[in-house]
């Protein structure tokens with residue numbers, strides 16, 4: 507997908523630069539408003555926020571249990587006590603979820619393992635478009651031993 511976007515960008519630049527006054531553009535640009543060729547699972551546009559905090563001496567996700575719908579997005583916010591991250595347990599997610607998550611999670615440290623957020627109020631978000639329904643248990647890599655864990659339920 508990245509390559510496709512890059513190629514389109516170059517094409518657009520080449521067209522614009524090569525265009526002479528009084529000459530029609532030679533290359534037809536892809537029709538505007540056309541959906542991308544690849545099938546992209548539908549996103550609902552709903553965003554759920556989960557704060558990651560050090561509160562009363564405990565490292566927490568402020569929503570230990572959160573239920574969302576397939577296609578929703580979850581946004582984690584580094585409020586205090588960081589660095590924090592979001593890492594899913596390989597054996598505590600539905601069948602087929604790992605592939606979806608590994609595609610949806612940007613800048614991963616490794617499989618199912620999101621980047622460490624160090625900046626105050628830094629955010630990390632994951633789209634659950636195309637994700638299988640079920641329970642997703644996750645933890646914070648730096649604070650797992652201190653009990654920083656939570657669970658998402660994804661509903662159809």
Ligand SMILES: [Cu+2]
Pocket residue numbers: 558565587588589590591646647648649654
């Ligand atoms: Cu943490």
